[in-house]
Amino acid sequence: xxxxxxxxxxxxxxxxxxxxxxxxxxxxLVLEARDRVGGxxxxxxxPGFDGVVVDQGGQWVGAGQELVYAELSRFGLVTFxxxxxxxxxxxxxxxxxxxxxGRVPKLDPITLLDIGQAQARFxxxxxxxxxAQPWRTPRAEWLDGQxxxxxxxxxxxxxxxxxFFRTATEAVFATLPANLSLxxxxxxxxxxxxxxxxxxxxGGAQQDRVLGGMGRLAERLAASLSGRIELNQxxxxxxxxxxxxxxxxxxxxxxxxxxxxxxxxxxxxxVVYTPALPAERDQLTQRTPHGGIIKCHAVYAEPFWRADGxxxxxxxxxxxxxVAFDASPPDGGPGIILAxxxxxxxxxLGALPEAERxxxxxxxxxxxxxxxxxxxxxYLERDWNAEEWTRGCYGAHLxxxxxxxxxxxxxxxxxxxxxxxxxxxxxxxxxxDGAISSGVRAATEVLTAAP
Amino acid sequence: xxxxxxxxxxxxxxxxxxxxxxxxxxxxLVLEARDRVGGxxxxxxxPGFDGVVVDQGGQWVGAGQELVYAELSRFGLVTFxxxxxxxxxxxxxxxxxxxxxGRVPKLDPITLLDIGQAQARFxxxxxxxxxAQPWRTPRAEWLDGQxxxxxxxxxxxxxxxxxFFRTATEAVFATLPANLSLxxxxxxxxxxxxxxxxxxxxGGAQQDRVLGGMGRLAERLAASLSGRIELNQxxxxxxxxxxxxxxxxxxxxxxxxxxxxxxxxxxxxxVVYTPALPAERDQLTQRTPHGGIIKCHAVYAEPFWRADGxxxxxxxxxxxxxVAFDASPPDGGPGIILAxxxxxxxxxLGALPEAERxxxxxxxxxxxxxxxxxxxxxYLERDWNAEEWTRGCYGAHLxxxxxxxxxxxxxxxxxxxxxxxxxxxxxxxxxxDGAISSGVRAATEVLTAAP
Numbered sequence: 001x002x003x004x005x006x007x008x009x010x011x012x013x014x015x016x017x018x019x020x021x022x023x024x025x026x027x028x029l030v031l032e033a034r035d036r037v038g039g040x041x042x043x044x045x046x047p048g049f050d051g052v053v054v055d056q057g058g059q060w061v062g063a064g065q066e067l068v069y070a071e072l073s074r075f076g077l078v079t080f081x082x083x084x085x086x087x088x089x090x091x092x093x094x095x096x097x098x099x100x101x102g103r104v105p106k107l108d109p110i111t112l113l114d115i116g117q118a119q120a121r122f123x124x125x126x127x128x129x130x131x132a133q134p135w136r137t138p139r140a141e142w143l144d145g146q147x148x149x150x151x152x153x154x155x156x157x158x159x160x161x162x163x164f165f166r167t168a169t170e171a172v173f174a175t176l177p178a179n180l181s182l183x184x185x186x187x188x189x190x191x192x193x194x195x196x197x198x199x200x201x202x203g204g205a206q207q208d209r210v211l212g213g214m215g216r217l218a219e220r221l222a223a224s225l226s227g228r229i230e231l232n233q234x235x236x237x238x239x240x241x242x243x244x245x246x247x248x249x250x251x252x253x254x255x256x257x258x259x260x261x262x263x264x265x266x267x268x269x270x271v272v273y274t275p276a277l278p279a280e281r282d283q284l285t286q287r288t289p290h291g292g293i294i295k296c297h298a299v300y301a302e303p304f305w306r307a308d309g310x311x312x313x314x315x316x317x318x319x320x321x322x323v324a325f326d327a328s329p330p331d332g333g334p335g336i337i338l339a340x341x342x343x344x345x346x347x348x349l350g351a352l353p354e355a356e357r358x359x360x361x362x363x364x365x366x367x368x369x370x371x372x373x374x375x376x377x378x379y380l381e382r383d384w385n386a387e388e389w390t391r392g393c394y395g396a397h398l399x400x401x402x403x404x405x406x407x408x409x410x411x412x413x414x415x416x417x418x419x420x421x422x423x424x425x426x427x428x429x430x431x432x433d434g435a436i437s438s439g440v441r442a443a444t445e446v447l448t449a450a451p
Numbered sequence: 452x453x454x455x456x457x458x459x460x461x462x463x464x465x466x467x468x469x470x471x472x473x474x475x476x477x478x479x480l481v482l483e484a485r486d487r488v489g490g491x492x493x494x495x496x497x498p499g500f501d502g503v504v505v506d507q508g509g510q511w512v513g514a515g516q517e518l519v520y521a522e523l524s525r526f527g528l529v530t531f532x533x534x535x536x537x538x539x540x541x542x543x544x545x546x547x548x549x550x551x552x553g554r555v556p557k558l559d560p561i562t563l564l565d566i567g568q569a570q571a572r573f574x575x576x577x578x579x580x581x582x583a584q585p586w587r588t589p590r591a592e593w594l595d596g597q598x599x600x601x602x603x604x605x606x607x608x609x610x611x612x613x614x615f616f617r618t619a620t621e622a623v624f625a626t627l628p629a630n631l632s633l634x635x636x637x638x639x640x641x642x643x644x645x646x647x648x649x650x651x652x653x654g655g656a657q658q659d660r661v662l663g664g665m666g667r668l669a670e671r672l673a674a675s676l677s678g679r680i681e682l683n684q685x686x687x688x689x690x691x692x693x694x695x696x697x698x699x700x701x702x703x704x705x706x707x708x709x710x711x712x713x714x715x716x717x718x719x720x721x722v723v724y725t726p727a728l729p730a731e732r733d734q735l736t737q738r739t740p741h742g743g744i745i746k747c748h749a750v751y752a753e754p755f756w757r758a759d760g761x762x763x764x765x766x767x768x769x770x771x772x773x774v775a776f777d778a779s780p781p782d783g784g785p786g787i788i789l790a791x792x793x794x795x796x797x798x799x800l801g802a803l804p805e806a807e808r809x810x811x812x813x814x815x816x817x818x819x820x821x822x823x824x825x826x827x828x829x830y831l832e833r834d835w836n837a838e839e840w841t842r843g844c845y846g847a848h849l850x851x852x853x854x855x856x857x858x859x860x861x862x863x864x865x866x867x868x869x870x871x872x873x874x875x876x877x878x879x880x881x882x883x884d885g886a887i888s889s890g891v892r893a894a895t896e897v898l899t900a901a902p
Binding site: 144145147150153175179234270279280344392400 | 592595596597598600601604626627628629630685687717720721723727729730731733734737738739740741743794795797798801802834836837839842843850851852853855856857
């Protein structure tokens with residue numbers, strides 16, 4: 001035996017699972033496909049600015065994500081508010097830019113009324129979701145038989161109201177409402193408290209950033225697992241037999257008593273299992289597609305937008321950049337704007353040459369902060385759709401029919417195999433908090449399993 | 452170079468592609484994961500009855516499937532009508548069994564009126580679909596943003612009408628209308644002429660069977676490719692480089708100038724590609740889940756139902772068996788009933804012990820042909836969901852959003868890679884005819900590609 005437990009994937013979920021198992025006295029081996037840990041979190045230095053970093057992956061921690069705050073605090077990592085500059089946010093809707101402060105974008109009263117009534121209906125439905133077993137939600141088949149888009153078409157009175165929710169959906173799910181089961185949209189929002197929480201900065205999911213970058217969390221976890229992580233080991237096959245499990249990478253084989261698969265279900269489905277996994281589990285992995293994200297950072301000598309009273313937080317109903325945030329360091333230095341390309345725009349722009357994509361992103365930013373956006377001193381981007389070991393961000397979503405027909409297979413162990421990853425979380429599914437709870441849950445499963 | 456072209460998968464699509472390439476003078480190698488050819492077609496002998504066979508996979512050829520008739524005829528294979536006994540079909544709806552002959556099940560007039568109006572609306576929409584580029588269909592986003600289930604809820608006036616279409620959908624797609632994009636349902640029906648064609652026997656997709664079994668088609672194709680097929684070679688990785696392509700199986704590597712991947716998109720997505728395939732193609736393979744089928748055959752000493760004036764063709768709105776057909780040999784001998792477990796029922800019953808499943812299937816058949824169904828002399832079944840190299844039948848379906856966002860990647864070549872398989876067909880997508888046309892199309896792509 002190379003270990004008591006092998007963990008496949010050194011993202012936050014896998015690292016937390018390994019950490020908890022080691023604390024419980026287990027011998028653990030983590031196998032990671034990439035040459036780095038962190039999975040969908042990744043902090044990179046900004047060229048030309050010593051000590052300045054950007055988060056090219058998951059970066060925020062927000063209200064209610066107690067597990068992330070606790071884990072950060074354990075490693076002495078410090079957070080600071082996303083909203084520092086104090087300027088106005090911007091909404092560019094129907095070609096018209098309006099500044100606002102507080103939580104409610106400045107839109108015409110009828111649109112705001114429509115958004116309000118639709119959000120209230122959505123929240124009432126979301127409150128009915130069984131987070132542990134979404135397929136047991138009252139009227140689950142009814143909710144799971146339609147897309148979120150269908151519900152929006154039916155529920156919103158105005159085209160503007162619908163478009164507000166479409167933009168919010170792209171920002172939260174990195175895919176269009178057409179792709180989402182209504183039950184999944186409700187589950188996901190309830191899992192993260194509410195849709196309003198998910199789209200909010202202060203008091204919401206985008207409340208705080210981590211000094212030095214969120215990538216530090218995985219680095220610290222990995223440091224405490226020193227010697228137990230093998231990088232550059234993409235797992236190709238997992239064989240369960242009477243004595244345990246053999247995990248084979250491109251170059252080596254490892255034996256253990258149990259395995260925690262801590263990669264997204266769609267990628268887990270690409271591993272070769274012996275014996276083949278049950279049909280229900282395989283069908284699940286066929287029904288968990290990922291959203292699409294290219295995360296771009298434009299770096300300027302200073303946060304010039306602040307002099308104009310702007311926060312660089314912006315949203316628009318047209319692309320290519322529909323959502324932007326200030327990503328500058330909290331303590332002076334360069335000004336950095338974070339620009340998201342999400343959903344279909346990320347696929348379309350991802351296929352363009354780099355220079356064209358950069359041009360399109362910067363031009364899009366001029367709508368938010370003016371023409372100076374065109375002249376960054378540095379520009380970074382990360383296309384998560386093109387990353388072989390992620391293949392789309394922020395995470396998976398379930399299309400209609402999946403939760404009610406094969407949802408139970410999402411986190412059910414199969415023999416000596418256990419499944420972690422934020423997609424398997426009940427609370428904060430899709431977020432770093434969900435990754436942590438899933439790792440803890442999988443570790444607990446292993447520790448309490450019959451030998 | 453081991454070949455000019457490597458074909459991955461010895462189903463009908465791959466074999467036809469190889470056949471056309473060989474005819475054009477190319478050196479071809481076909482790599483097949485299984486120990487047999489045929490893919491989703493498979494003919495098996497019935498134990499205890501010399502020369503009697505059943506088709507455990509695709510079996511029918513019907514009106515408009517000229518490519519299948521031509522291919523069968525080329526190898527001297529003969530067809531005979533599905534409807535031989537002349538008895539009445541049965542519909543068991545709302546617990547009540549009714550006999551009927553002809554194409555229209557005997558239901559109450561209001562339900563028939565409702566089915567008629569919904570079918571007319573469906574046909575009018577289906578006529579608008581662009582089969583070559585479904586994403587260019589007028590109002591494509593509108594159609595692709597909703598499930599077929601949503602459309603049924605809105606369009607049918609009666610619960611009975613909706614349930615008729617749900618049963619028909621399960622029979623045709625092996626999944627629930629909740630899982631299907633409306634655009635996909637329309638495309639699929641138009642691709643196979645019409646929904647009525649797809650559910651019909653005489654004049655429809657279930658019109659004729661093949662003497663000796665449909666499996667003979669692949670066997671004959673394989674015989675003509677003698678020496679060019681390697682069995683037991685599951686392809687694990689495909690590397691494109693400047694000089695060509697290297698295809699690596701569990702045990703060997705092969706080099707060729709081009710590769711035709713002739714397996715369903717979801718399985719193609721499980722191969723490791725170098726360089727990694729474009730994001731759009733990868734996202735497509737995350738959005739093409741398979742339906743679910745267990746195909747069961749109950750064998751009796753004689754087709755006893757014929758004495759009761761029954762054809763053994765039956766449909767029901769309740770399961771586990773919702774659709775059955777006479778599968779007896781055309782020239783006397785035993786009586787055989789083909790029973791489908793499809794969609795969620797196939798997953799549910801697939802997880803049961805074999806004896807329990809058999810009991811449930813036979814008990815279900817008693818509703819169609821009486822208590823003698825419980826006493827077969829032989830019983831065969833094939834769970835296509837559990838087959839590692841198929842993972843669900845009859846084929847893939849596209850959930851909402853997929854056609855309009857990533858549909859163009861379904862058959863677009865990537866460098867030296869080409870894609871075949873019935874899922875890529877414009878006409879008879881999901882049927883053997885579509886497999887043949889896709890093989891011809893892929894072979895033509897290779898032959899006309901720049902060297």
